[in-house]
Each structure stands twice: as structure tokens, then as C-alpha cells.
Amino acid sequence: MRLDKLLADMNLGTRKDLKQEIRRGDVLVNGTPVKDPGFSVDGSEEILWKGKRVRYAAYEYYLLNKPAGVISASEDPKQETVLDLLGPDRRRDLFPVGRLDKDTVGLLLITNDGDLAHQLLSPKKHVDKTYYARITGRVTQEDVDAFREGFDVDESLHTLPARLEILSDSEVKVTIREGKFHQIKRMFQARGMEVLYLKRLSMGPLSLDPDLPEGSFRTLTEEELTSLRSCTAQS
Numbered sequence: 001m002r003l004d005k006l007l008a009d010m011n012l013g014t015r016k017d018l019k020q021e022i023r024r025g026d027v028l029v030n031g032t033p034v035k036d037p038g039f040s041v042d043g044s045e046e047i048l049w050k051g052k053r054v055r056y057a058a059y060e061y062y063l064l065n066k067p068a069g070v071i072s073a074s075e076d077p078k079q080e081t082v083l084d085l086l087g088p089d090r091r092r093d094l095f096p097v098g099r100l101d102k103d104t105v106g107l108l109l110i111t112n113d114g115d116l117a118h119q120l121l122s123p124k125k126h127v128d129k130t131y132y133a134r135i136t137g138r139v140t141q142e143d144v145d146a147f148r149e150g151f152d153v154d155e156s157l158h159t160l161p162a163r164l165e166i167l168s169d170s171e172v173k174v175t176i177r178e179g180k181f182h183q184i185k186r187m188f189q190a191r192g193m194e195v196l197y198l199k200r201l202s203m204g205p206l207s208l209d210p211d212l213p214e215g216s217f218r219t220l221t222e223e224e225l226t227s228l229r230s231c232t233a234q235s
């Protein structure tokens with residue numbers, strides 16, 4: 001990777017400013033000033049930027065408990081995004097893996113690992129996503145059967161088999177293997193109900209951490225990362 005890109009990814013400045021700093025000799029690679037912004041590095045080098053050690057990790061993984069009112073985008077000129085919740089010092093190449101609606105809360109994985117994200121979102125991999133929902137109306141065994149078999153939501157969506165578990169008259173757990181736009185809300189609408197509250201509890205082997213308040217995040221543990229990688233490798 002280019003030296004200026006590595007520094008920009010670590011959020012040390014704009015690419016333009018970093019190029020100038022490199023040309024000025026402000027960046028040392030393994031003890032030597034490198035004046036070429038395109039100098040090739042792989043992150044294993046000792047890099048000093050303005051005298052400060054740059055700690056480079058190729059990939060970062062965060063588990064966020066998304067609050068309502070925040071959009072699942074990388075940037076937006078007007079609205080707060082899930083990445084804003086990670087703070088101003090976050091690296092620049094992070095993105096959310098899939099989208100939750102603005103009013104949906106719960107588990108969201110944020111990373112810069114495009115390969116893993118692609119695998120987790122691939123319809124072929126069938127990674128289960130489980131949600132808790134509060135709905136208007138009353139869920140019946142017929143709804144459970146329809147969800148299990150798959151049904152026509154509208155002309156554009158025939159659902160794959162899903163698991164619907166009734167917790168009470170108006171509370172359910174739903175597990176789906178796809179992630180179409182507003183999927184859960186559309187599934188209930190098609191059955192004459194409306195989703196009032198939606199929270200994602202898990203994605204594949206990754207579960208929402210009960211110790212993580214809404215709006216907070218933490219890095220994934222090695223165990224979580226290993227289980228995520230192996231679930232996409234198997235299915």
C-alpha cells in the first residue's frame with residue numbers, strides 16, 4: 001500500500017496534507033525519512049509521523065449497539081451516522097456491514113475488512129440474522145407457518161424460509177437469512193401487522209453484548225472474529 005494511503009487510513013490527515021508532510025521529510029520509515037508519498041509499505045514497518053509512532057492494523061472490527069435516530073451510512077452531510085458514534089479519531093476506511101433502518105436498534109458490525117463483509121452479506125452464505133420485534137396485532141401459528149415456508153411479500157420479494165418465535169401476543173423473535181430493504185417490516189406488513197420496535201440481536205455467531213449500552217461500541221474479541229470467519233467459510 002502507498003505510504004500516504006496508510007497514513008490517511010489511520011486518520012492522520014488528508015491525503016493532500018500527508019503528501020506534503022512526506023515530501024518535507026516528516027515521515028520516517030524504519031528510521032529513514034521517506035520523501036515519496038507512493039512509497040510501498042505493508043504496515044509491518046516502524047513508521048514515525050511527526051515523531052509519533054503510527055500503529056497500523058490492517059483490519060479493525062467493532063461491535064456497535066446502534067441506537068435509534070442514527071443512519072447506517074459511512075458519511076452524511078446532515079444526519080448522524082453509525083461511524084460518527086466511533087468518534088473523530090476513527091480510521092477513515094471503516095463501514096457498517098449491511099444496514100439497519102434509522103429507527104432500528106441493536107447489533108451492527110463495523111469494519112474495514114471488505115472480504116469478510118462481502119461474505120457475511122452474500123445471499124449464498126445464508127448468515128442468520130435474529131431480531132426482537134414488537135408489533136401491532138396478534139401473531140398466530142399461521143404466521144409462523146408462513147414465515148417457515150416463505151411467502152410473497154410483494155411483487156419484488158418472495159422470502160426465504162424464516163423462523164418466527166412468538167414471545168407474547170405482540171412480541172416476537174424473527175430469524176431471517178437475507179437482508180432485503182425493510183425486510184422484517186415488510187414481512188409483517190404483508191401479514192397485516194406493523195413493526196413498532198425492532199432490535200437486532202445477532203448476526204451469525206455474533207450476539208449483541210448485554211454489557212454494551214445503546215450508542216456504545218467495542219472491538220471484537222479474537223473468539224468472535226474466529227467464529228465469524230469460520231461461519232462464512234463453512235456455509
Ligand code: URA
Nearest residue numbers: 101104182183184185
Ligand atoms: N428489517 C427491517 O425492516 N429493518 C431493519 O432495520 C432490519 C431488518
